[in-house]
Amino acid sequence: MMKILVVDDDPNILELVNIHLSQAGYTVMKALNGFEALKLVEEDFPDLAVVDVMMPGMDGFTLTKKLRTEADIPVLLLTAKGELEDKEKGFLAGSDDYVVKPFEPKELLFRIHAILRRYDKAVDLFIQAGPMNINRQSYEVSVGKKVLLLPLKEFELLSVLASKPNYVFTREILIERVWGYDYEGDEQTLNVHIKRLRDKLEKLTAEVIISTVRGVGYKLEVSSS
Known part of the structure; x- marks a missing residue:
């Protein structure tokens, strides 16, 4: 079963994403910040990470760069901004896609599925x-x-x-x-x-x-x- 790491310092957003991903059949790993996320990755390897951009301590861009360079994990960024500069920073950090808050759960699922297909991870053979x-x-x-x-x-x-x-x-x-x-x-x-x-x-x-x-x-x- 596909494992998705979700990282967001807002517990409400974290639980919302958890509910929709679980209902879609994914196994969810939850972290409230980048440091928790990296510790989880050391223990269990996710197929994809959903990462919030605006987090204290370690922002989403920094975490994305670490996940991509150190573990080669596909990343979808959650951002409250739709500005070109933020999109550019996200892609330069190594993200595969982004979703702007507030988002429709269906759009999030669609984009996750698209990334997993791109990496041939969407289904177990x-x-x-x-x-x-x-x-x-x-x-x-x-x-x-x-x-x-x-x-x-x-x-x-x-x-x-x-x-x-x-x-x-x-x-x-x-x-x-x-x-x-x-x-x-x-x-x-x-x-x-x-x-x-x-x-x-x-x-x-x-x-x-x-x-x-x-x-x-x-x-x-x-x-x-």
């Missing part, structure tokens, strides 16, 4: 959920010697659900992750794909099922035989 293996290179789903080939959208949907077994993904997040942020269709498309996946998984294994969490979304449950 191999996912395992119980006895089920998903190979994102060959687009095969297998249990033992049984192999299942799925249409692309069904495969992407199963991959998202399997990336975090027993985690409840909201309907909105599933639609955004599989069909994109600009999808204009209705939720019936998701319902149809879930039904088809359930039918196919039933024939593949009894240990992996897709459960409905009423009023919220879906989760992939793994049980031992």
Whole structure:
């Protein structure tokens, strides 16, 4: 699962970003300043960092430069200013993109996803959920010697659900992750794909099922035989 380091001296912004990233299926590492962030990086390596520019002690530009030069971690800057000078300083420090406060959570998620794709980190190539293996290179789903080939959208949907077994993904997040942020269709498309996946998984294994969490979304449950 992708790990995102979020660094902001405002606890409210920190928690807001944490909630939206967690709902999107990311694992979140939180730090209130640059020094905390660097200590966290020594203990666990994130796939991307979301860094506030205006922080006491060590500003976002300095932290970005350290994260890029010392650990080569992609960085998205959060800034309260939209001035050209700040953008220039951010890019010169090594940031990959920036979002201006106040921001829409969807825009933040879209930009994070875009950076991860650029670094080929947006998805794990191999996912395992119980006895089920998903190979994102060959687009095969297998249990033992049984192999299942799925249409692309069904495969992407199963991959998202399997990336975090027993985690409840909201309907909105599933639609955004599989069909994109600009999808204009209705939720019936998701319902149809879930039904088809359930039918196919039933024939593949009894240990992996897709459960409905009423009023919220879906989760992939793994049980031992």
